[in-house]
Amino acid sequence: MINLGKKSDTALIPLDISGLDEALGGGVRPGSVILVAGAPGSGKTSFAARFIYEGLAKFNQPSVYLSFNEYKEEFYENMANLGLDFQSYESKGKFIFIEALNINDDEAVMAILENLLTIINTIKAKRVAIDTITSLLQILGSAKRARELLHSLFIHYMKKRGITTVLTAELPIGDPKLGYGIEEFIADGLIILRTKFSGDKIVRIMEIRKMRGHRATLARLTYAIVPGKVIAVRTPPRIIDIHAPQENLAFQLETGDANYSFTLPRGAQVLVAINPVLDPLSTLFGIACKTRIKLSIKLLYRTFTRSPEEIQWVLKELKCKNPTIEFVHLSSINPTLYSVTELAMMNIEEDLAVKPDIVVIDGIEQAFWLSGGQEIGIREHYNNIQYRKIHNITGVYVYTITLRKLLNANPLLNIYDAIFYFTPRRVNNKIHVSIRVIKSRYKIPTNHITLPIEMFAINGGTN
Numbered sequence: 417m418i419n420l421g422k423k424s425d426t427a428l429i430p431l432d433i434s435g436l437d438e439a440l441g442g443g444v445r446p447g448s449v450i451l452v453a454g455a456p457g458s459g460k461t462s463f464a465a466r467f468i469y470e471g472l473a474k475f476n477q478p479s480v481y482l483s484f485n486e487y488k489e490e491f492y493e494n495m496a497n498l499g500l501d502f503q504s505y506e507s508k509g510k511f512i513f514i515e516a517l518n519i520n521d522d523e524a525v526m527a528i529l530e531n532l533l534t535i536i537n538t539i540k541a542k543r544v545a546i547d548t549i550t551s552l553l554q555i556l557g558s559a560k561r562a563r564e565l566l567h568s569l570f571i572h573y574m575k576k577r578g579i580t581t582v583l584t585a586e587l588p589i590g591d592p593k594l595g596y597g598i599e600e601f602i603a604d605g606l607i608i609l610r611t612k613f614s615g616d617k618i619v620r621i622m623e624i625r626k627m628r629g630h631r632a633t634l635a636r637l638t639y640a641i642v643p644g645k646v647i648a649v650r651t652p653p654r655i656i657d658i659h660a661p662q663e664n665l666a667f668q669l670e671t672g673d674a675n676y677s678f679t680l681p682r683g684a685q686v687l688v689a690i691n692p693v694l695d696p697l698s699t700l701f702g703i704a705c706k707t708r709i710k711l712s713i714k715l716l717y718r719t720f721t722r723s724p725e726e727i728q729w730v731l732k733e734l735k736c737k738n739p740t741i742e743f744v745h746l747s748s749i750n751p752t753l754y755s756v757t758e759l760a761m762m763n764i765e766e767d768l769a770v771k772p773d774i775v776v777i778d779g780i781e782q783a784f785w786l787s788g789g790q791e792i793g794i795r796e797h798y799n800n801i802q803y804r805k806i807h808n809i810t811g812v813y814v815y816t817i818t819l820r821k822l823l824n825a826n827p828l829l830n831i832y833d834a835i836f837y838f839t840p841r842r843v844n845n846k847i848h849v850s851i852r853v854i855k856s857r858y859k860i861p862t863n864h865i866t867l868p869i870e871m872f873a874i875n876g877g878t879n
């Protein structure tokens with residue numbers, strides 16, 4: 417099903433779930449019935465709402481939302497918090513929300529469905545959401561009766577008119593079966609929204625179980641619920657989009673005794689391991705202060721431990737004025753607030769918005785630990801590295817770790833284009849930083865440089 421290597425198919429219409437359409441090679445066939453099942457809080461309503469809203473906003477497609485669970489006002493307010501303004505489309509006569517909260521017998525169900533069909537006809541709806549179908553089925557009671565009704569509704573009515581529908585279904589926690597045979601009989605697509613814990617954070621996983629017209633099934637994608645996008649699926653980047661290096665960034669390091677010149681291709685991904693006795697922030701800035709860069713560059717510095725003000729203070733103490741480096745952005749994020757997926761999404765989105773030449777990510781290993789997801793973290797990190805390559809953003813990933821531990825424990829070592837290791841070295845009673853090239857895919861003039869670093873080099877002391 418995952419069509420990541422393929423161009424979009426124009427016969428498909430997007431579901432407008434950020435990232436999911438790309439994974440589906442463009443979307444689904446018009447007239448499809450997509451069943452979205454999940455436990456409470458998994459994002460079914462958000463999914464259905466986003467699908468409807470984007471149809472209105474992007475394609476001017478009249479739509480209907482039939483809800484068995486929420487009052488209109490409640491729904492409008494929740495969605496407004498996620499950035500969706502349904503009221504304005506209702507005012508324009510493009511959108512109708514049907515409240516079906518006090519439905520408790522067969523007759524009432526029939527009346528509501530008739531009402532739905534009348535409205536679909538009147539506004540010439542192209543997208544419909546029913547949230548949740550579980551409530552409807554419970555009222556109908558018999559599975560046979562439910563199947564007959566849904567069959568005539570969807571197969572004979574909606575599909576013929578090319579109306580695309582999202583049905584949501586309540587999935588009891590731990591129960592993978594929906595029952596009623598809806599999956600088999602009516603749905604062209606079945607998406608299951610799952611939540612699980614990774615550390616103390618919820619990780620959201622979207623399973624694509626079935627998608628008619630698409631090849632494979634059983635794809636799993638991580639997603640997050642975020643204002644604006646509402647449901648944002650992490651689409652793995654396509655490796656095929658990575659270009660060969662086009663341009664070099666030329667660096668000149670002034671060590672006091674000698675100068676070293678070296679170049680790194682724009683878009684190179686570099687791992688910097690710093691011995692834990694060195695303070696990464698002052699070491700990195702100490703080196704950055706002594707580095708002239710031919711093209712002046714825009715640098716984004718992301719840390720999980722320091723505030724922008726602390727960083728500015730260190731820069732001031734180092735008396736660092738480097739005209740060739742422009743700090744376009746200092747980003748400080750507390751990783752304990754987010755799941756690994758949310759964190760990875762926020763990071764890459766920030767990179768693509770700021771478009772720095774170089775992004776330095778200080779303490780990436782802490783981010784994995786603190787956001788509670790080593791295993792998923794590795795995958796998300798891999799994807800972000802590939803995204804940066806595709807977008808020609810040079811990534812510098814800073815680990816505070818001994819070399820031995822790094823080489824033993826990092827499963828992604830071969831993805832980096834170069835690996836440097838920083839250790840302290842005493843020269844004439846002063847602390848210098850020794851930089852060793854552990855590996856490089858590019859020509860590097862020397863594999864060992866020693867730099868005097870004046871301040872904060874050793875944890876706990878200044879000199």
Ligand SMILES: Nc1ncnc2c1ncn2[C@@H]1O[C@H](COP(=O)(O)OP(=O)(O)O)[C@@H](O)[C@H]1O
Binds near residue numbers: 456457461463641642
């Ligand atoms: N403004 C918001 N920002 C971020 N997350 C939100 C926001 N509003 C709701 N959510 C998340 O969405 C979840 C509810 O999603 P919802 O679509 O109502 O799920 P379901 O319909 O499956 O019960 C909540 O658990 C919450 O985590």
Ligand SMILES: [Mg+2]
Binds near residue numbers: 460461462547
């Ligand atoms: Mg809901």
